[in-house]
Amino acid sequence: MDFKLSEEEEKRRKEFFEGCKELSKEKPKDFIDGIEAEYEKANQPYITRCRKEFAKRGWLRLGWPPEYGGVGSHMDRVFFGEARGYYVLPGVDIFGIEMLAPTLLAMGNKEVKDRYLPGIGDGDTLWCELYSEPNAGSDLAAVTATAIRKGDEYVIxxxxxxxxxxxxxxxxxxxxxxxxxxxxxxxxSFLLMDMKAPGITINPLEYLNRMHMYNEVFFDDVHVPADQIIGEENQGWAVSQALVNFERSNVLAVSAVGRLLETLVEYCNETKVGGKPLAQDPFIRNKVAEMAVEIEASRTLAYYIADQQNRNQLAALFESSAAKVFIGDIYERLGALGTDILGSYGQVSASRWARQRGVWESMYQAAFVLTISMGTNEIQKNIIAWYGLNMPRPLSPVSVEKALATAQAAK
Ligand SMILES: Cc1cc2nc3c(=O)[nH]c(=O)nc-3n(C[C@H](O)[C@H](O)[C@H](O)COP(=O)(O)OP(=O)(O)OC[C@H]3O[C@@H](n4cnc5c(N)ncnc54)[C@H](O)[C@@H]3O)c2cc1C
Structure with missing residues (x-):
């Protein structure tokens, strides 16, 4: 890949940044930023405003084929993600836009695409991801919720x-x-379903501070039309793997950390300790510069993945895992660096002693979720080892027993 952007690409990138900058000026003063911003009740009016504006500009259909109203390329998707991340704008339903839409485009039949893509591209329908179960997280293939075919329906x-x-x-x-x-x-199998269907019960899983983002979902004889399956029956694993790949290759976080680093640099330039700006401390300069280099490297990786997906939508499996691990790790370390540099001020957010709106304390607390969501970092490292480095999979206990028995027999 040629990492130098063409003139046309530079122009498009600028358009996304300018559009997002304009929209960021409308952000309410009491908007609650952070990883959970998209789901905060109080944020909803501004979130809807952003979503509608993005839809109007065609930015929820980036890289789609023209027959579905698509504009631009996967690279544009990356530029848009960067711009949104930089201005910390909500309004993109990652489940519909980032995950399901590219999966439907790659693996769905025409009927399914005609039915679901318009709602996603117009920002009219919101989606959720029904993967994890109490005993199926990392070992996702262990799901036990059933969908049994009865006539032209599945009963869940x-x-x-x-x-x-x-x-x-x-x-x-x-x-x-x-x-x-x-x-x-x-x-x-991979199924789509109306979340208002009879038999679905949604129970909130609230944070200690009562914030509501996650839920438990119960299915009690829920009827789903059989044509809401994606791919063949019993072949849903392949569909789910394509989808998580899109889920993990998101550049938004790269740009968000880039912006946070800028804020930290501002703090170091403005804050004097012992009569000297923090920015003159060689240790701090070194740490901040290291972080800047790593953020730049993760941006390059995100561009590379977009380029691969431009050529073949299902490409870049282990690179997506690498990007996910890398950016999650940077996020955590930047949180730690920020709180370190701010010293005691870095430990407070809702206080008159907070600096930079308390962003470092909340970031440090929230950063670890990126090492779990979308599949934990340990699982991503397994994927990188197996598919990226061709390293052998560990033997299961049964295989170990068989290998020992064969060795015994051979003696
Ligand atoms: C912010 C957030 C949002 C989420 N949103 C959704 C959502 O919308 N929909 C959804 O379906 N799920 C969602 N999840 C759930 C998420 O996908 C799971 O938490 C994740 O896959 C891990 O599963 P688990 O929690 O069951 O942990 P476990 O699988 O029990 O893992 C526990 C620990 O063991 C390690 N481990 C397990 N197996 C291995 C192995 N083979 N090798 C090495 N280490 C291993 C793991 O890395 C982890 O550290 C979300 C999670 C978070 C944090």
Missing amino acids: NGQKTWTTNAHNADWGFGLFRTDPQGRKRRNI
Whole structure:
């Protein structure tokens, strides 16, 4: 890939940054920033304003084919993500826009695309992801919620958990066991469903401060039309893997940390300790510069993934995992660096002693979720080892027993 942007690309990138800058001027003073901003009740009017503006400009259809009203390329998607991240703008439903839409485009049939893409591209429908269960997180293929085919419907029973935004979503996509006796990974299907369907119960899982982002979702004989399956019956694992790939290759966080680093640099330039600006301290300069280099490297990785996806939508499996681990790690370390540099001020947010609106304390507390959501970093490292580095998978206990028995027999 040629990392130098063409004149046309530079121009497009600038348009996204200018559009987002304009919209950021309308951000209410009491807007609650942070990883959960998209789901805060009080933020909703501004979130809707942003979503509608993005839809009007066609920015929710970036990289889509023209027959679905698509504009621009995957690279534009990256530029838009960067601009939104930089100005910390909400209004993009990551489940519909970032995950489901590219998956439908790559793997859905025409009927399904015609039915669901317009609502996503117009910002009219919100989606949620029904993957995790109490006993199926990292080992996602262990899902036990069932979808049993009866005539031209599936009947769903079971439970999902950690479902972000299920309480606001119009639609959900998820993994359900369609062949309870079948082999693992060959017994699961990927289904879309109306979240208002009878038999669905959504219970909030609130934070200690009562913030509501996640939910438990229960299914009690929920009827879903059979044509809401994506891909073949019992082949949902492949669809889910394509989807998580899109989920992890998001550049938004790269840009958000870039902006935060700028804020930290401002603080170091303005704050004097012992009569000298912090920015003159060689230790601080070194740490901040290291962070800037790593952020730049993660931006390059995000561009590379977008370029691969431009050529083939299903490309960049382990690179997406690498990007996810890398940016999550940077986020955590930048949080730690910021709180370190601010010293005692870095430990408060809702206080008159808070500096920079208390962003460092809340960032430090929230950063770790990025190492869990979208599949934990340990699981991503396994993917990188297996698919990126061709390293062998560890033997399961059963295989170890078999290998030992074979070795014994050979003696
Ligand atoms: C902010 C956030 C939002 C989320 N939103 C959603 C959502 O909308 N929809 C949804 O379906 N889910 C969602 N989740 C759930 C998320 O996908 C799971 O938490 C994640 O996949 C981990 O599963 P688990 O919590 O069951 O942990 P476990 O799988 O129980 O893992 C526990 C620990 O063991 C480690 N581990 C497990 N297996 C291995 C292995 N083979 N090798 C090495 N280490 C291993 C893990 O890395 C982890 O550290 C969300 C989570 C977070 C934090």
